[in-house]
Amino acid sequence: MARPNDEVAALFQEYADLISITGGDAFRARVYEKAARSIGGYHADVSALDVKGLQEIPNVGKSIAEKVTEYLRNGSVSAVEELRAKIPAGVRRLTAIPMLGPKKACVLYEELGISSVEELTDAIHAERLRDLKGFGPKTEENILHGIELLQSSGDRVLLDAAMDLAEDIVAELSRVTGCRRCTYAGSLRRLRETVGDIDVLAAAGSSSALMQAFTELPYVSEVIAHGEKKTSIRTTKGLAVDLRVVPQASWGAALQYFTGSKAHNIRTRELAVHQKLKLSEYGLFDAETGKKIVSRTEEDVYARLGLPWIPPMLREDRGEIEAGLRDELPDLVEEKDLRGDLHTHTDLTDGLAPLEEMVAAAAERGYAYYAITDHGPNLYMQQMTKERILAQRERVRELDGTYGKRGKQRGMRLLHGVELNIDPDGDVDWPEEFLDGFDLCVASVHSHFNQARKALTGRIVRACENPYVNIIGHPTTRIIGKRPPIDADLDEIFAACARTGTALEINAHPDRLDLRDEDILRARRHGVKFAVDSDAHSTLHLADMRYGVGTAQRGWLTKDDVINTWPETRLRRFLRKGRADRKSRG
């Protein structure tokens, strides 16, 4: 389930937005925004803390702590409710559009009386925004993009939200007497970046106890359909969940069928037909006699079709059937193959935890190496300086090898890095002499997302050509459902990465997952190497790695494609990008 921390964080973020929409104190809005981030990233469950314990969370004072307890007690906070009531519903509908901030929404509402997405679209096409201060053609284009995103994301939810819920449901149902097996299937099992609805599958002799328990889960807001084979509910957050119960003997066939994707299943059904077989959620049958051939495990079903078991992440009809028939499926990278994380933050910039806590949490994960890459100085508000990052380096060197020590062995190795900003021309924050002191540099686009395609492409290619840039962070800068990917020629960038020995990041944060699966498939054909990174801003985020690995698997990547599965010596050689060894250059 979603942690209470996340709920409280979302509430305070909304409160901050409400403060700015209603023309409140900008400083106050910022205070709540910071508190939201700190609470979201805090290790302990806020519902287990009292007012005093809450105040130990960074950026949480007495008044905020009291609002948290009020929320946990009543499910609402009166100060937030009061502000909510002040906002016209029209403005709130407009702020749902990604990239349209509360200030602009207010102007549209007050000046033009616009109070819905449809009215806004019409007004843009009628060029009625042209006379408003601060609304250029570029703004119009951005708003239209935002509306497109809003409409295309529909009701799909992010992978982590679906996963938290599904894992909770599976745990609950597995405890029901008579439940022989239970797991989630559908797009969630395939680890798609967003999930339309959750499909849970269970095996039992009789379904009634399971269906009953399912409809009685605490977060059920509506029972959409209640049947013997299938029951559908909607949660209080609006997410739909299907539960299907099958006999133990059909488990494999049902799991294969309900995992999908539809496109993959069409192909497996065709294979069956060609062999005079019939494939359904009940099993694989002889088409003529109707006699059941196999159904107990997925392996049995695939084997009878002439295929090895196909990992769910590949089941999109993107060549997995052909590769399977030739017995050439990739040996996919797995989370346990990762030896380290190469993009992480601390509270020296916008991370929430101090260096020591991040490193201790990384060592807990069993990493052999771990890179600290706080933001370079060109990112607004980060206040990074050479002095500050050099002081951090000294501390990193002291801690190097002291965490996760086993016996007489040296512990986890620490790499000191930085996340540079790729400026509009493709330059980065610091000159080469200074970059030479880092073990690795991540470089990312954090501004000027709307440059023309040619400029954006050239800008990133130029960053790749920098002999000190090792990884392009979150390469397309998309935020799922909120910000579209930049409009760049990805193939040109992929070629530049392969040529220069620059890795592309697969950012594991569930609202980024950037590069995404289809782009990874293309980049791989150029011979690019990848880094799967958490981009953690708190110790909790280190565990997002599972979603990055899922995305890498959906992009057909093997261990050899992912530099942070490599032994440290091979990684360090890659990070030199063909430059002469520092020592030999004297």
Ligand code: DGT
């Ligand atoms: P989603 O929920 O939009 O993220 O995507 P899925 O893949 O979970 O799709 P969903 O929930 O509609 O269906 C679950 C699986 O059921 C799907 O991946 C494949 C299987 N399935 C096979 N044939 C059909 C069919 O004709 N209709 C539906 N609804 N599902 C089918």
Ligand code: CA
């Ligand atoms: Ca589904």
Ligand code: CA
């Ligand atoms: Ca479904």
Ligand code: ZN
């Ligand atoms: Zn970044």
